[in-house]
Amino acid sequence: MAERAGLQALNSLRLRASATLLRTPDTQAGLRDVLDEARSLQLPVVVLGEGSNVVLAGDLDALVLRYRGLGREIISEGSEHVGLRVAAGENWHALTVWALDQGFYGLENLALIPGTVGAAPIQNIGAYGVELSEFIDCVEVVDIDSGSMHRLSAAACAFGYRDSIFKGALRDRCVITAVEMTLRRSEQPNLSYAALADYVKADGHEVTASEVHQAVVELRRARLPDPSLMPNVGSFFKNPVVTSAQAEALMKENPSMPVFRLADGSTKIPAAWLIEACGWKGYTQSGVGVHGGHALVLINQGSNSGSAVLDLAGRIQQSVRRRFGCKLEIEPRIYGAAA
Numbered sequence: 001m002a003e004r005a006g007l008q009a010l011n012s013l014r015l016r017a018s019a020t021l022l023r024t025p026d027t028q029a030g031l032r033d034v035l036d037e038a039r040s041l042q043l044p045v046v047v048l049g050e051g052s053n054v055v056l057a058g059d060l061d062a063l064v065l066r067y068r069g070l071g072r073e074i075i076s077e078g079s080e081h082v083g084l085r086v087a088a089g090e091n092w093h094a095l096t097v098w099a100l101d102q103g104f105y106g107l108e109n110l111a112l113i114p115g116t117v118g119a120a121p122i123q124n125i126g127a128y129g130v131e132l133s134e135f136i137d138c139v140e141v142v143d144i145d146s147g148s149m150h151r152l153s154a155a156a157c158a159f160g161y162r163d164s165i166f167k168g169a170l171r172d173r174c175v176i177t178a179v180e181m182t183l184r185r186s187e188q189p190n191l192s193y194a195a196l197a198d199y200v201k202a203d204g205h206e207v208t209a210s211e212v213h214q215a216v217v218e219l220r221r222a223r224l225p226d227p228s229l230m231p232n233v234g235s236f237f238k239n240p241v242v243t244s245a246q247a248e249a250l251m252k253e254n255p256s257m258p259v260f261r262l263a264d265g266s267t268k269i270p271a272a273w274l275i276e277a278c279g280w281k282g283y284t285q286s287g288v289g290v291h292g293g294h295a296l297v298l299i300n301q302g303s304n305s306g307s308a309v310l311d312l313a314g315r316i317q318q319s320v321r322r323r324f325g326c327k328l329e330i331e332p333r334i335y336g337a338a339a
């Protein structure tokens with residue numbers, strides 16, 4: 001078989017890994033041909049977008065497929081709303097900029113999240129008080145085994161906090177080829193996230209969607225390291241959700257611990273606070289580290305090794321569990337030998 005394909009430039013942690021084959025179809029017909037090829041070679045298919053939420057822990061004996069189909073289409077229009085169909089290969093942030101320029105509102109708070117439109121439903125991307133699931137009508141997928149196309153309604157996608165059916169029953173079973181969503185025609189800035197509200201409302205004037213978009217970009221640039229300068233995958237761990245009884249006990253022992261009460265009575269605790277409290281912020285070992293400005297972000301400082309990243313992650317998980325009894329779950333998907 002031909003030379004293996006390098007993946008280091010295709011993941012934002014810049015981890016060194018290779019795949020048996022790499023294919024980048026940009027049409028649905030091309031995608032079906034690639035799926036046929038994988039089937040005939042009996043290779044598993046691993047779908048990759050821009051690689052900003054994966055840890056490549058080793059080489060992949062697989063056909064890595066990056067679907068590059070492009071296009072943004074208006075499929076319905078009303079006085080209040082507009083329906084869009086966006087192909088999976090589009091860049092997410094570019095979509096938020098384009099939507100704002102068109103006067104289509106809602107995606108402002110999700111500005112600057114790296115990655116493709118096709119990957120966005122996988123973990124129901126969210127930031128600054130908004131989740132993608134608020135806008136999705138339907139997700140178009142192609143089944144990896146049969147090559148058949150299906151449209152899943154938002155309800156069928158079973159969206160949750162950083163979660164969807166694509167991480168559960170449909171994990172590794174389909175390629176997302178397009179996302180249909182409804183955006184607003186009127187500006188209704190969402191300032192439910194306190195830090196964002198504080199930032200934009202500084203002089204008390206009425207805030208526009210454009211200002212929210214710009215504020216989110218500025219806040220993110222100030223808080224998160226740029227993966228092209230300091231390789232990372234954003235938040236490495238999900239925020240743990242505990243019962244209210246657990247939260248009460250933890251708060252008694254740690255009065256300064258911030259908590260977010262959820263509608264179902266449970267409590268979300270910021271993983272960054274737990275990690276920082278365990279003394280990990282700014283820690284470095286074997287060419288990987290915890291970012292000095294944001295304890296939730298692990299950075300590749302030259303090790304280029306997925307197992308080195310996972311070793312450090314494991315030590316952090318262990319210390320948080322020992323001290324607080326909370327389980328930290330890794331957010332990015334792990335691929336490769338050591339997974």
Ligand SMILES: Cc1cc2nc3c(=O)[nH]c(=O)nc-3n(C[C@H](O)[C@H](O)[C@H](O)COP(=O)(O)OP(=O)(O)OC[C@H]3O[C@@H](n4cnc5c(N)ncnc54)[C@H](O)[C@@H]3O)c2cc1C
Pocket residue numbers: 012046047048049050051052053054067088113114115116117118119120122123124125126127174175176177224225226227232233234235333
């Ligand atoms: C600096 C930084 C900040 C971040 N901030 C946020 C944030 O605020 N909120 C947030 O939610 N996330 C955040 N992330 C995570 C990441 O941006 C999102 O998860 C994004 O959706 C990943 O897109 P991607 O194209 O890079 O996907 P990849 O990392 O390539 O893939 C992620 C997963 O999706 C699957 N996948 C990708 N494309 C498809 C497809 N077309 N069909 C089927 N499966 C597919 C892959 O198989 C993989 O399992 C951040 C990441 C970084 C590096």
